[in-house]
Amino acid sequence: AQKVTQAQTEISVVEKEDVTLDCVYETRDTTYYLFWYKQPPSGELVFLIRRNSFDEQNEISGRYSWNFQKSTSSFNFTITASQVVDSAVYFCALIPDSSYKLIFGSGTRLLVRP
């Protein structure tokens, strides 16, 4: 099976808290690509990051960081010192090398309260 699971449906935090969004994927391909997208209330889908399966280096971009662990098939996303503007639905997605199609998780709604 090829699938992405985001078990957290909704998370609510207070501003300045750190928050981690979980993503677990399944694929039979040895080469694959993982993505995170942000969907604010306005509805557009904003690309955040792409990670290739052969590159297990973690990445940090400002307050955002991503932890890719092939051993547990996880690609988790952490926001440090969250802000109200981080409130959005976040989608994790997968493209197996055998397909060009994006497989989306169900999304995690993050609410950051002032």
Next chain:
Amino acid sequence: SAVISQKPSRDICQRGTSLTIQCQVDSQVTMMFWYRQQPGQSLTLIATANQGSEATYESGFVIDKFPISRPNLTFSTLTVSNMSPEDSSIYLCSVEEGLAGETDTQYFGPGTRLTVL
């Protein structure tokens, strides 16, 4: 990344009518995609819009209901035909960009929010 625009940004339509959504990209792209996002749900791929040939539809989506045009490498349209309230969704187009020989990243347009009464 490419700049993608969609028209209209939102619309309210009566059941039984049809709506055509336009997707314009500021550069030539090979692959364009159309997605549907029903309220509170994730994104579902409707079809891949191929330039110069018929679109490739995913299971559960048919050409009669969602005809797609792709007249050139920068433009595509999706029509939602004979609409019912169940068609109320956000419709998004996306394009692929990346390095030659590598699986590309998909970038999305701003979406069209459709409400069918």
